[in-house]
Amino acid sequence: xxxxxxxxxVIDENRIRAAIIEAGLREAGHERVTLVHDxxxxxxxxxxxxxxxxxxxxxxPNRDMLENMFQLSRAVKRPIAMFVDRSDAASIxxxxxxxxxxxxxxxxxxxxxxxxxxxxxxRFNAFSRMARELEEARSELANRKLIDRAKGILxxxxxxxxxxxxxxxxxxxxxxxxxxxxxxxxxITAEGLLVPxxxxxx
Amino acid sequence: xxxxxxxxxGFLPLLDSALLVVAREKGFARMEGVDLVLVRENSWASIxxxxxxxxFNVAHMLAPMPIACNLGLSPLAxxxxxxxxxGLGGNAVTVSLDVWRSMRxxxxxxxxxxxxxxxxxxEVIVERARNGGRPLHFAVVHPHSGHNxxxxxxxxxxxIDPDADIEIVILPPPFMADALASGHIDGYCVGEPxxxxxxMKAVGRIVTVKAAIWKSSPEKVLGVAAPWAEANEKALSxxxxxxxxxxxxxxxxxxxxxLALLLSSQIYVDCPAEWLLPALQGVIAAGxxxxxxxxxxxxxxxxxxxxxxxxxxxxxxxQMARWGQVTANTAHEEIARNTYRPDLYxxxxKVLGVALPxxxxxxxxxxxxxxxxxxxGASLVLxxxxxxxxxxxxxxxxxxxxxx
Numbered sequence: 001x002x003x004x005x006x007x008x009x010v011i012d013e014n015r016i017r018a019a020i021i022e023a024g025l026r027e028a029g030h031e032r033v034t035l036v037h038d039x040x041x042x043x044x045x046x047x048x049x050x051x052x053x054x055x056x057x058x059x060x061p062n063r064d065m066l067e068n069m070f071q072l073s074r075a076v077k078r079p080i081a082m083f084v085d086r087s088d089a090a091s092i093x094x095x096x097x098x099x100x101x102x103x104x105x106x107x108x109x110x111x112x113x114x115x116x117x118x119x120x121x122x123r124f125n126a127f128s129r130m131a132r133e134l135e136e137a138r139s140e141l142a143n144r145k146l147i148d149r150a151k152g153i154l155x156x157x158x159x160x161x162x163x164x165x166x167x168x169x170x171x172x173x174x175x176x177x178x179x180x181x182x183x184x185x186x187x188i189t190a191e192g193l194l195v196p197x198x199x200x201x202x
Numbered sequence: 203x204x205x206x207x208x209x210x211x212g213f214l215p216l217l218d219s220a221l222l223v224v225a226r227e228k229g230f231a232r233m234e235g236v237d238l239v240l241v242r243e244n245s246w247a248s249i250x251x252x253x254x255x256x257x258f259n260v261a262h263m264l265a266p267m268p269i270a271c272n273l274g275l276s277p278l279a280x281x282x283x284x285x286x287x288x289g290l291g292g293n294a295v296t297v298s299l300d301v302w303r304s305m306r307x308x309x310x311x312x313x314x315x316x317x318x319x320x321x322x323x324x325e326v327i328v329e330r331a332r333n334g335g336r337p338l339h340f341a342v343v344h345p346h347s348g349h350n351x352x353x354x355x356x357x358x359x360x361x362i363d364p365d366a367d368i369e370i371v372i373l374p375p376p377f378m379a380d381a382l383a384s385g386h387i388d389g390y391c392v393g394e395p396x397x398x399x400x401x402m403k404a405v406g407r408i409v410t411v412k413a414a415i416w417k418s419s420p421e422k423v424l425g426v427a428a429p430w431a432e433a434n435e436k437a438l439s440x441x442x443x444x445x446x447x448x449x450x451x452x453x454x455x456x457x458x459x460x461l462a463l464l465l466s467s468q469i470y471v472d473c474p475a476e477w478l479l480p481a482l483q484g485v486i487a488a489g490x491x492x493x494x495x496x497x498x499x500x501x502x503x504x505x506x507x508x509x510x511x512x513x514x515x516x517x518x519x520x521q522m523a524r525w526g527q528v529t530a531n532t533a534h535e536e537i538a539r540n541t542y543r544p545d546l547y548x549x550x551x552k553v554l555g556v557a558l559p560x561x562x563x564x565x566x567x568x569x570x571x572x573x574x575x576x577x578x579g580a581s582l583v584l585x586x587x588x589x590x591x592x593x594x595x596x597x598x599x600x601x602x603x604x605x606x
Contacts, residue, residue: 061377065373
């Protein structure tokens with residue numbers, strides 16, 4: 001196990017992120033990469049793959065089970081420690097910040113593993129950035145819909161133009177130190193309470 | 203007023219996260235000048251890692267975990283102290299309906315009596331082995347947990363070898379009931395509401411409880427990153443006071459409905475409020491429509507429930523040694539003893555006038571009934587605290603307690 005190609009196991013329920021990690025590892029010249037999404041039967045898989053390095057997302061609820069298995073299971077022939085080097089506090093911090101952890105078989109030279117961990121950290125960070133941007137775009141769209149509905153209510157009930165309705169929402173938001181979308185949501189809720197539902201009270 | 207102390211705490215979705223949740227939600231933290239931020243986690247490993255790198259200052263932790271960290275038994279070990287416990291009891295042992303039927307055939311009592319249910323389980327295991335069945339699988343939440351140790355204690359006192367006669371696996375608490383239903387496991391020991399979950403889903407039967415295996419026994423602590431505690435003495439003191447008031451609130455029966463509702467929220471335990479009530483009220487739905495009243499099932503405040511007894515730390519250490527997780531020697535014993543910090547507890551809570559035990563350790567399992575003991579601040583009653591097999595743990599004589 002000193003010089004041969006490293007066997008790397010990536011455990012991640014998020015298939016997209018796992019694929020991104022795998023691509024990075026292959027680009028870096030690692031051929032022996034296995035992806036696992038479902039933890040069922042993991043002991044047998046570990047016994048078969050005999051990984052040198054295991055990369056897993058920090059959020060995975062099965063980490064306690066995996067750590068226990070690494071420490072005493074018959075499936076794991078060599079002891080597995082966490083992270084490349086316990087004394088490398090900066091790497092550990094960067095990994096936990098990124099939401100990834102790595103387990104490495106004892107005795108593996110840290111120079112061989114460190115690039116793998118660094119790659120995983122940067123890919124995890126890139127993935128979170130992407131997910132965050134996607135989420136922002138999604139909520140931006142939702143907010144826009146809310147504001148459109150609120151504008152419609154104001155235009156109808158107060159006979160305002162679209163521009164005037166928007167200006168009113170904006171002014172109210174600024175005065176109350178809240179977001180326009182919050183004001184829009186309140187208005188929509190209030191309208192729902194004020195307007196009798198069809199069939200009600202007739 | 204000065205800037206509030208901002209403290210970030212990690213927790214797992216369990217009933218005994220109640221003290222932290224209530225400290226925040228009922229304003230006890232704010233009253234003490236603490237801005238308490240709560241972050242829910244998925245695993246104890248995550249709690250440990252994020253405490254180690256400083257994402258969390260404090261955390262809801264399995265009581266043996268800080269000891270395991272300081273003994274270097276965890277993959278990422280950072281020095282952690284336990285200046286406060288987060289209540290007593292709260293766990294139970296649940297088995298599949300199949301196993302329960304077999305246990306009933308072997309005379310298992312329905313009142314959680316651990317002697318009777320342990321003996322019946324032993325018969326079931328012997329019978330399975332004779333018929334060539336696979337060994338039963340029991341799940342616990344972590345190797346360094348009260349669950350692991352009390353399950354093993356109960357089994358071995360019942361004549362079952364937990365390492366040879368069954369297999370013990372690790373699972374996250376919220377997954378237990380489903381794993382039982384799907385047949386992946388045959389039983390488990392976990393904190394509430396995850397036993398009640400199996401009963402409500404009609405997939406399991408509660409056979410005994412932590413409060414019957416060892417009365418008034420420790421379960422979770424407030425784990426604190428040692429460097430943070432040293433640098434933030436005032437903030438930690440303020441938090442301990444807030445948690446003490448929260449414990450008092452949680453221990454008041456009139457608040458139990460509100461507490462169940464609060465914890466049931468999606469951001470906390472995320473389960474129906476009815477799942478949390480049995481543990482709070484001490485009337486446990488065992489399954490098949492039977493209810494069993496359990497004295498002191500979960501004690502958040504009374505009986506010095508938040509005091510970090512060094513004898514508790516040492517009992518956990520004795521179990522780590524018993525099950526081969528650590529070598530028994532005086533250096534390790536010292537590390538375990540020093541992990542729990544009753545000195546910090548007393549210093550912080552003195553001003554509240556609450557009952558403070560005079561001693562740092564006690565003989566565990568010696569009190570047959572509720573007994574008044576020496577205290578400062580207010581009068582204090584402890585116990586009963588017996589182990590179900592009648593054994594006594596004297597922290598001064600650990601050598602005698604450990605098998606030779």
